[in-house]
Amino acid sequence: MPTTNETLHDRFIDLAGLPEQGLVVDLGCGAGPALAAFGRRLPQARLTGFDRSEQALDTARERLQSHQGAVELASQDLREKLPLADGSVDAVISSNLLECLPDPANLLNEIWRVLRPGGRVVLSHSDFDALVISGAPVKLDRRICHAFADDAPAWMDSSDGRIGRKLPGLVQASPLTRTHVETLVTSSTELAGHAxxxxxxxxxxxLATARRGRGLVLAEEVEEWYAALQQAADAGGFFFAETAVIVAARCV
Ligand SMILES: C[S@@+](CC[C@H](N)C(=O)[O-])C[C@H]1O[C@@H](n2cnc3c(N)ncnc32)[C@H](O)[C@@H]1O
Structure with a gap:
């Protein structure tokens, strides 16, 4: 059975419609798993990834070193103008980045600017305020899951746990032409793999935000929740589901 990432990346590739030697740009590429999937399917494709984590970019460089087509991985703050010419890109992809940006609409404008006419963008975002987790007491579980949705860890400039459900509307309000919306639900009865x-x-x-004295929940509550999930998993009572919203659009 394919993993969540494999399924998501397959959908990116299917919806991006990238020509064999086309240029795909991954915004917030992290360690480059999505670009690597494009490279496996389209060995001549030109792969570009932007992120501001040097550590993630180093991993992406290693991962893509044997790709046959051109590869460019660069440090870039995605709150700013993209270092790409107008109408120069065949496809843009981005997964779980937009909630980190204080002004996601600005990036959508930039995507529209750099896409060639007919170029496509595929965006995906999990809706973290809609996580379904069973195994801990209800009140505690609600506190933990909502804190995770609302809390911005140190590496994020902002946090919007509801960005997944907002994604179709954000794209509709942008200069891009929305063509497709779907959801990908990952579920598990085991505390294993993606769960x-x-x-x-x-x-x-x-735990990190609690230690910085800025947490919405106490470290003890986090550990109580985690222990309850482990116990539930051992007893067969654990369940997890995460919904990612995938939106495809075109530049016309
Ligand atoms: C949740 S990770 C997702 C990584 C990758 N897209 C994936 O799905 O595996 C979010 C990524 O966005 C990057 N990021 C967050 N804010 C950023 C910003 N303002 N500029 C550039 N990258 C940013 C982080 O460094 C991180 O690699």
Whole structure:
């Protein structure tokens, strides 16, 4: 069975319609998993990724070193103008970046500017305020999940846990022409794989903000929640579901 990322990246590739030697730009590319998926399917494609985490870019460079087409991975603050010429890009992709930006509409304007006429963009964002997790007491679970949706860890300039559900409207309000909206739900009865990574992210992020004295929940609450999920998982009572909203649009 494909992993969540494999399924998501397949959808990016299907919806981006990239020509064989086309240029795809990943905004907030992180460690480059989506670009690597494009490279496997389209070995001659030109792959560009922007992120401001040097560590993530180093991993992406290693991951893409054997790609046959041109690869450019550069540090870039995506709150600012993209370092790309008008109408120069065939496809733009971006996953789980927009909530970090105080003005996501600005980036959508930039995407429209750099896409060639007919070029496509595929955006995906999990709706973190809609996480479904069963295993901990209800009140505690609500506090933890809402804190995760609302809290901005140190590496994010802002946080909008509801950006997933807002994504179709944001694109509609931009100069891009929205063509397609779908959801990808990842679910699991095991505290393993994507579910374990996300639960670990939640725990790590909330513990870090609690330690900085800025948390919306206490470190003890986070650990109580985590222990309850582990116990539930051992007893077969754990369930997890995360919804990613995927929106495709064109530059006309
Ligand atoms: C949740 S990660 C997603 C990474 C990748 N798209 C993926 O799906 O695996 C968000 C990424 O956005 C980057 N990021 C956040 N704010 C940024 C900004 N203002 N400029 C550039 N990159 C930013 C982070 O460094 C991080 O790599």
């Amino acid at each position: 374990a990574r996300r639960v670990g992210d939640i725990r790590g992020a909330l």
